[in-house]
Amino acid sequence: MTEDAKKLINLRINGKDICAPEALSVIQALWYAGYPRVKGVGCLQGVCGSCRVFVRRAESSEVSTELGCELLIEEGMDVSFLIYPIPPYQTYRLDEIPNSWEVQAKFHEIFPEAAQCRHCGGCTTTCPKDIDVEKGVELAVKGRFREAGELFVQCVMCNLCQTACPELITPNHVALFSRRVTAYFHTRPSNLINRLEKMRKGELQVVE
Amino acid sequence: MDEAPVLDQVLLQPSCRVGADFDAWLWDVGGSGLEAALEDPGRILDMVKAADLRGLGGSGFPTWVKWSAVAAQTGEKYLICNGNEDEPGTFKDRVLMEECPHQLIEGATIAALACGIQQIVFYINPHLTGAIDAVRRALHQWQQSEWPERIARATGFQVVYRVQPSSGHYIGGEETAAIESVEGKFPFPRVKPPYPTEHGVHGRPTLINNVETLSNLPHLLRNGVDWFRRQGLGDAAGTKVYSLSGDVLRPGVYELPMGTPLSDLLYRYGEGMLVGKKLKAVFTGGPSNTILTPKDIDVPMDFESVAARRSALGTGAMIAVSQGTGIVKKVGEYVSFFASSSCGQCPSCKTGTYYMSQLLNRIGTGQGTRSDLDSLINLCTILPGSGRCHLINGAVKVLESSLYHFMDEYEQSLRGPHT
Amino acid sequence: MATNTPYDAAIRRYQPLAERPLPDSAELGDALLERYHPDYIPDRFVELTVGPNAGDPCHRQLADVLQSDSRIDEADLAASAEVETDVLVIGGGGAGCSAALEAARAGARVILATKLRLGDSNTVMAEGGIQASVEKDDTPQMHYDDTVKGASGQIDRKLAAQMVMDGPDVIRWLIQQGMQFDLDQYGDLLARRAGGTSAPRVLYFRDYTGLEMMRVLREAVFNSDVEVWDYCPAVELLSDQSGHCAGAVLSSLKDYRYSLIKAKSVIVATGGIGRLHLNGFPTSNHFGAVGDGLVLAYRLGAKLRDLDTFQYHPTGLAYPHHLGGTLITEGVRSAGAYLLNAACERFIDELRPRDHVAAAIIRECAEGRGVDAGHGESGVWLDTPSIELRHPGIIEQRFPKLLHLGTKSGIDPREQPMLIYPTLHYQNGGVVINRQGASTVPGLYCIGEVCGGVHGRNRLMGNSLLEIISFGRRAGTAAAKRVHGVGMRQKKVSLEHLRAFRRELMLAQMPLTQQSPLLFPEYAKFEKDSDYDGLRRNTRVDDDG
CATH class of the missing domain: 1.20.1440.230 (NADH-ubiquinone oxidoreductase 51kDa subunit, iron-sulphur binding domain)
Known part of the structure; x- marks a missing residue:
């Protein structure tokens, strides 16, 4: 596995024909070929959701959405970066929800579109982390926030599901809401509470 | 001196624009096309083919191809009269439904005869309330008449008609989406194949035609293939109902021979651009709208000629924009x-x-x-x-x-x- | 350089085993760090010639950036918009967000400027967890002692003591923002050990702790009164007549203009330097981590410390090439995964502090006991199947990111080991701060990885996530309070301090050919991107030649 591994791959990225050694990601290939790329690059480890791309593979009419940092180049691939600002549509504050009995009602006030889901499945198709996004929205609509949030452990907030939704639901924010209320109202670890209480009483100090 | 413009010559001629008034429809044009169809239903398909009737909802697809696919199937079949008209700049079907509903019903019936269809659905955009109302009232009159009975005797089956407002989504105009909608579901387009002609509403063969396409049939049957072909200019057959809008003096719906030059529509009928500005571009309307520029002003507005200019006739909507438009x-x-x-x-x-x-x-x-x-x-x-x-x-x-x-x-x- | 075993041959030799003893021969010897840790590579360090740390040792690559000219002149600002605010936060990671949230909560008008998008940071990539002593057999004192011990001396004890005391409340605050942690069946926080900890103390959410933290904090900021300026890297700080910090110059990557933000307090939370790829190492850092904050603070006169010490995380992915440098959490070793050389032998206690473990991996590869990954890279095995054999299902339950990384690599970590090599992970040193995060320049606060002293010369796993929130909240509150202090009338702002710095550079006969902050790593070719022509480039001299 030394120099012989340098097989070259031809592909097109953002309309530029590029020839790069195999074993590069799309972003690395673009840089390798000498093209600048600043926007749309982030953690380069698949957790920030910055490098959304459209990908069309050779001999295929399908176009999928993926993360450019995780995407290994292939012969004949056509790639287009998706760089656009996606502001969330709604605002809410957790401390405005008086108690956990009110969460569901508040949810529907904050995300009125969520109940309008037409079940097209586009959000699930587009998710580069293979999350069952549509199911998550459905669970949240039913008030099953813990379950809804659980589905989104891998969510990197790339916002692809937000632009994919024809009903202007923001599934990723729905999911994050679900996760946040779960922690805010239901995470009450006794080990933490005991420790905080001891510290409040000044029973634990640090001697430098 | 130019000769007087020939306007609204077939579908929109005054004796067709009678609204939901069955007697007025029958008084002049109405009924004779259907009579001819009933005489020899087997001949209809050949006539449609010989006349080169096209899908006038934007595709320009030869109508007979779909028809013969449906006609070849047996059992229960559906016809969806597609009146979901929704794209920017297109407003012709609305006029055809509001003002000539009987023409549409007769045309749909002829299609049903030709293809052995029992179920006819008038699938209409819910925002076109006038059109829904007119078709409903006309259908009521139709059902009170002797015609349904006569057709049943001739064919051996009862044709069932209904009006179904679409969901109002633009995408509902797409064929397979219309089928989903008629089945009571959200109008999601389906993967093709299978095509609607084999697997449509409730899995049955389904024919989907645009309102304008169907409205041509009474005239074609009544006047014959040669007459129909003569209505067009050059190689084009029939007429086309164009929707003209944008920066022209007289926007509106104009029925002209298929193949009429764009310049005629813009300048002769539309009476030119507003405030003396020059034409910059024309957006053709429909599912695939494209641009024509002033150098295309002479283009005959039929499917082939417009396509030869890297554009598409689409629904026949022409949105003219003048210099100064971004x-x-x-x-x-x-x-x-x-x-x-x-x-x-x-x-x-x-x-x-x-x-x-x-x-x-x-x-x-x-x-x-x-x-x-x-x-x-x-x-x-x-x-x-x-x-x-x-x-x-x-x-x-x-x-x-x-x-x-x-x-x-x-x-x-x-x-x-x-x- | 010794020849390592080719990947294919080495993987054939590997057999999954639940238990492997640590051979006695794996004794370290004192010379391990000195011989193999990159901090000890000769000739990599220089003495700084100008600025507050003149005479101090500094990594050569960092020194080049610190002792560069500014990207701008006053003339560049001629038509710039001026905006006033109380608190300007520069940096949109965990530290910046928590500072902004607390400053806004204290009633200050806050602008948060970030180079790319809000949340683009190293925080989002942190995996293993956050330290806080909550277990009954643990105490803040033990946390403190471990932190000091792991730091190899030179730690700022006041800062460390305060941070460990903040720990439990930081966790409560995060839960109140809506952050989830992994809990046991009774709802108690689960804690795991880390290299160099004397008790289970690292709290976590799978191996996505940073991602969970960041997405929650980002959502909290978006839903607060904080005004977010994204795609707006800071290129210079502003000073007032007294040389105090009075704002910053932002360059917008959206409309390609400069803006002057006049602020009563500035909080720099720009993170570290991994993307400088010190010593040619791959990095686990975010694309934007090129030391901007250090440069800005240094030019304004802030004192820095420990610029010659960096953390190399032992387990960065070494194969496949396109994901090289990607972090695999120390949590995997906490859970018991072994490190194996090409002969499938363990060679170090895997839970030694990071600097030792990294040095040992480098030693194995340097002495021919590593695995050749191709592309001139090498590594050793992280024996993930061993923990799966001992605790079936653990990888799926606890380490979903590892599993996802495996999928992207075509390797199932439950059955095959992952090839790893140390990856440049953390800047141990940085701006000198006090307990409120204030630097030596009045009006300038620095928090998170950009500052130094909290971890000495080696940071323990889980202490950085604690640090960013602990100091972030404190600096946010302090910066907001300062707004109402005496003499806080709006002052004249300028780039006067630049003149002084340039004088120093010229007198020291330093070349003024390079400009900083870099903003992006060289390979992103920011300077060549015609999109950004409106902003001054970093290649001014090329125009002449």
């Missing part, structure tokens, strides 16, 4: 329309159109960079064909067409260099 902005409006109409099933379509409209907006407001323009161009190659229906192709087409004709304008709209 093409990037205008294209942005169309693409936004597609973006908000995408059904969501294919992320490449929903996100693709959204992204295209973002880029157009950026460039159109002077914020775009060279790489934004490159991205737009790239999307034109990557996206087409990626959706299960043609919506994404339509959005790409108008963009691509504008890039082809107005690249200069795009480049001039980019952010100027800073020093």
Whole structure:
């Protein structure tokens, strides 16, 4: 596995024909070929959701959405970066929800579109982390926030599901809401509470 | 002196524009086409083929091909009269339904006879309340008449008619989406094949024709193939109902011979551009709208001739814009329309159109960079064909067409260099 | 350089085993760090010639950036918009967000400027967890002692003591923002050990702790009164007549203009330097981590410390090439995964502090006991199947990111080991701060990875996530309070301090050919990107030649 591994791959990225050694990601290939790329690059480890791309593979009419940092180049691939600002549509504050009995009602006030889901499945198709996004929205609509949030452990907030939704639901924010209320109202670890209480009483100090 | 314009000659002739008044319809034109059809139903398909009747809802697809596919099947079959008209600049079906509902019903009946169809659904955009009302009332009159009984005797089956408002989504006009809608579901386009002619409403063979296409049938049957072909100019057959809008003095619906030059529509009937401005471009309407420019002013408006100019006749909608109109902005409006109409099933379509409209907006407001323009161009190659229906192709087409004709304008709209 | 075993041959030799003893021969010897840790590579360090740390040792690559000219002149600002605010936060990671949230909560008008998008940071990539002593057999004192011990001396004890005391309340605050942690069946926080900890103390959410933290904080900021300026890297700080910090110059990557933000307090939370790829190492850092904050603070006169010490995380992915440098959490070793050389032998206690473990891996590869990954890279095995054999299902339950990384690599970590090599992970040193996060320049606060002293010369796993929230909240509150202090009338702002710095550079006969902050790593070719022509480039001299 030394120099012989340098097989070259031809592909097109953002309309530029590029020839790069195999074993590069799309972003690395673009840089390798000498093209600048600043926007749309982030953690380069698949957790920030910055490098959304459209990908069309050779001999295929399908176009999928993926993360450019995780995407290994292939012969004949056509790639287009998706760089656009996606502001969330709604605002809410957790401390405005008086108690956990009110969460569901508040949810529907904050995300009125969520109940309008037409079940097209586009959000699930587009998710580069293979999350069952549509199911998550459905669970949240039913008030099953813990379950809804659980589905989104891998969510990197790339916002692809937000632009994919024809009903202007923001599934990723729905999911994050679900996760946040779960922690805010239901995470009450006794080990933490005991420790905080001891510290409040000044029973634990640090001697430098 | 020009000879007086020949206007509204067939479908929109005064004796057809009688609204839901069955007697008035029968008094002159009505009934005789259906009589001819009943005499020899086996002949209808041949006539449609010989007349070169096309799908006038935008595809220009030969009508007989679909018909013969449906006719070849047995058992229960459906006809959907597609009146979901919703694209920017198209407003002809509305007139045909509001003012000539009996013509449509008779045309649909002839189609049913030709293809052995028992179920006819008038599938109409719910925003066209006048059209729904007119078709409903006309249908009521029709059902009170002797005709249904006569047809049942001749064919051996009862034709069932109903009016069904569509969901009001633009995408509901797509064939397979219309089928879903008629089945009571959200109008999601289906993957093709299977095609509706084999597997349509409730899995049964289904014929889907545009309102204008069907409205031609009573006349074709009554007057014959030769007459029909003579209505068009050059090689084109029949008439076309054009929707003219934009910066012209007299916008409106004009029925003219198929193949009428664009200049006639714009200047003779539309009486030219507003406040003496020059024509800059014409957006043709329909599922794949494209651009014609002043050098295309002589183009005969039929499917083949317009296609030869890298454009498409579509629904026959012509939106004329004058000098001073920002093409990037205008294209942005169309693409936004597609973006908000995408059904969501294919992320490449929903996100693709959204992204295209973002880029157009950026460039159109002077914020775009060279790489934004490159991205737009790239999307034109990557996206087409990626959706299960043609919506994404339509959005790409108008963009691509504008890039082809107005690249200069795009480049001039980019952010100027800073020093 | 010794020849390592080719990947294919080495993977054939590997057999999954639940238990492997640590051979006695794996004794370290004192010379391990000195011989193999990159901090000890000769000739990599220089003495700084100008600025507050003149005479101090500094990594050569960092020194080049610190002793560069500014990207701008006053003339560049001629037509710039001026905006006033109380608190300006520069940096949109965990530290910046928590500072912004607390400053806004204290009633200050806050602008948060970030180079790329809000949340683009190293925080989002942190995996293993956050330290806080909550277990009954643990105490803040033990946390403190471990932190000091792991730091190899030179730690700022006041800062460390305060941070460990903040720990439990930081966790409560995060839960109140809506952050989830992994809990046991009774709802108690689960804690795991880390290299160098004397008790289970690292709290976590799978191996996505940073991602969970960041997405929650980002959502909290978006839903607060904080005004977010994204795609707006800071290129210079502003000073007032007294040389105090009075704002910053931002360059917008959206409309390609400069803006002057006049602020009563500035909080720099720009993170570290991994993308400088010190010593040619791959990095686990975010694309934007090129030391901007250090440069800005240094030019304004802030004192820095420990610029010659960096953390190399032992387990960065070494194969496949396109994901090289990607972090695999120390949590995997906490859970018991072994490190194996090409002969499938363990060679170090895997839970030694990071600097030792990294040095040992480098030693194995340097002495021919590593695995050749191709592309000139090498590594050793992280024996993930061993923990799966001992605790079936653990990888799926606890380490979803590892599993996802495996999928992207075509390797199932439950059956095959992952090839790893140390990856440049953390800047141990940085701006000198006090307990409120205030630097030596009045009006300038620095928090998170950009500052130094909290971890000495080696940071323990889980202490950085604690640090960013602990100091982030404190600096946010302090910066907001300062707004109402005496003499806080709006002052004249300028780039006067630049003149002084340039004088120093010229007098020291330093070349003024390079400009900083870099903003992006060289390979992103920011300077060549015609999109950004409106902003001054970093290649001014090239124009002449």
